[in-house]
Amino acid sequence: MIDQQLVKWGKSGNIIREIAEYCDEQAKIVGEDHVYNFTIGSPSIDPPARVFEVMNKLMSSVPPARLHTYAPAIGFPEVREKAAEYLEKTFGIPYRKQDVIITCGTSTCLAALTKVLLSGGGRAMTFTPYFMDYKYYAEAYGSGLTECPTTPDTFQLDLEAAEKALTSDTMMIIINSPNNPSGVVLKREGLEELARLLYKKQAEYGHPIYIVADEPYRDLVYDGQEVVFLPSIYKNTIYCYSFSKSISLPGERVGFMAFTPELDDYFDIYSAAIAVIRAFGYICVSSMWQRICIECLGETSDISIYKGNRDLLYGSLTEMGYQCVYPDGAFYLFMKTPEPDAMVPGDSFGTPGYVRIAYCVSREVIERALPVFRKLAEEYRIAR
Numbered sequence: 001m002i003d004q005q006l007v008k009w010g011k012s013g014n015i016i017r018e019i020a021e022y023c024d025e026q027a028k029i030v031g032e033d034h035v036y037n038f039t040i041g042s043p044s045i046d047p048p049a050r051v052f053e054v055m056n057k058l059m060s061s062v063p064p065a066r067l068h069t070y071a072p073a074i075g076f077p078e079v080r081e082k083a084a085e086y087l088e089k090t091f092g093i094p095y096r097k098q099d100v101i102i103t104c105g106t107s108t109c110l111a112a113l114t115k116v117l118l119s120g121g122g123r124a125m126t127f128t129p130y131f132m133d134y135k136y137y138a139e140a141y142g143s144g145l146t147e148c149p150t151t152p153d154t155f156q157l158d159l160e161a162a163e164k165a166l167t168s169d170t171m172m173i174i175i176n177s178p179n180n181p182s183g184v185v186l187k188r189e190g191l192e193e194l195a196r197l198l199y200k201k202q203a204e205y206g207h208p209i210y211i212v213a214d215e216p217y218r219d220l221v222y223d224g225q226e227v228v229f230l231p232s233i234y235k236n237t238i239y240c241y242s243f244s245k246s247i248s249l250p251g252e253r254v255g256f257m258a259f260t261p262e263l264d265d266y267f268d269i270y271s272a273a274i275a276v277i278r279a280f281g282y283i284c285v286s287s288m289w290q291r292i293c294i295e296c297l298g299e300t301s302d303i304s305i306y307k308g309n310r311d312l313l314y315g316s317l318t319e320m321g322y323q324c325v326y327p328d329g330a331f332y333l334f335m336k337t338p339e340p341d342a343m344v345p346g347d348s349f350g351t352p353g354y355v356r357i358a359y360c361v362s363r364e365v366i367e368r369a370l371p372v373f374r375k376l377a378e379e380y381r382i383a384r
Contacts, residue, residue, distance in 0.1 A: 183327020
């Protein structure tokens with residue numbers, strides 16, 4: 001018999017993509033100038049020049065039969081080695097090529113690691129607001145997802161809430177900073193307190209608790225904000241990275257996960273992760289694109305464009321009276337809604353009463369949309 005839980009999830013769809021498709025259909029009816037689509041978190045700025053330099057060099061110097069051949073299931077050894085070298089040079093942890101698996105973005109990492117860590121029936125935990133797919137992974141492969149609230153209005157870690165949310169069934173905690181959907185960057189002080197709490201709980205429960213660091217937005221930060229490298233403060237962290245957002249290549253699906261050599265049950269978890277990505281068919285990442293992306297590790301697209309969009313949108317909306325959480329990274333603004341119904345509603349992110357606005361659009365779209373936001377604000381104030 002077909003798993004009815006899977007049927008239910010499939011029928012429920014993806015609210016982000018459903019609203020985006022609705023916007024596309026409406027644009028055909030009323031014209032693109034009258035539709036302001038802030039739903040999809042897809043980069044709108046060009047990749048850095050380095051991407052094209054490497055691509056052109058590969059295409060002109062590597063025979064097609066070699067350039068487009070099958071890659072090893074977990075990535076080319078030289079690509080994995082360069083990822084490990086970069087992590088050690090940048091963050092000071094001695095990763096090796098055998099600690100790295102090349103993946104189809106961070107979604108593969110999260111799905112595979114949830115299967116590995118929760119298959120025994122354990123629970124995952126994450127902090128609100130959170131990316132909606134975490135819940136699917138946790139319910140598909142374990143006994144569910146615990147939603148731990150953060151501090152009101154700032155979405156920083158609430159350690160008292162975290163201690164209450166942790167139980168002996170907690171096997172993994174997914175942390176996403178900079179955060180989707182809020183753009184919040186978690187502060188070092190809170191993360192270090194969390195690490196101390198987890199070490200205490202591991203001793204109390206008699207089993208490891210793993211952090212899965214979901215970091216596709218690590219390089220999209222503004223005003224010198226620090227993004228803490230979680231493996232440096234908590235050894236039982238599995239690091240997940242994607243090139244999708246940093247160098248504007250979401251459709252090429254290239255990322256990696258890295259296992260710290262000191263990870264508890266390292267060999268079992270690493271081996272199981274390889275088995276799962278093979279079972280899921282998430283293997284042999286594009287031979288050409290993993291070679292291109294690894295040469296661009298540490299590069300970013302021109303994120304000053306996103307910063308300009310953030311400043312314009314945040315400044316304008318708060319001036320109109322909207323309440324918004326100030327985003328230090330990523331390209332999302334999380335705004336309190338004047339009405340329960342919302343565009344990409346916060347309910348889907350575990351935080352009712354908010355709406356996610358993806359400002360990775362052209363500045364022109366934001367400028368055209370601002371009068372509509374103002375009209376909505378005025379109408380809402382009249383209605384009250």
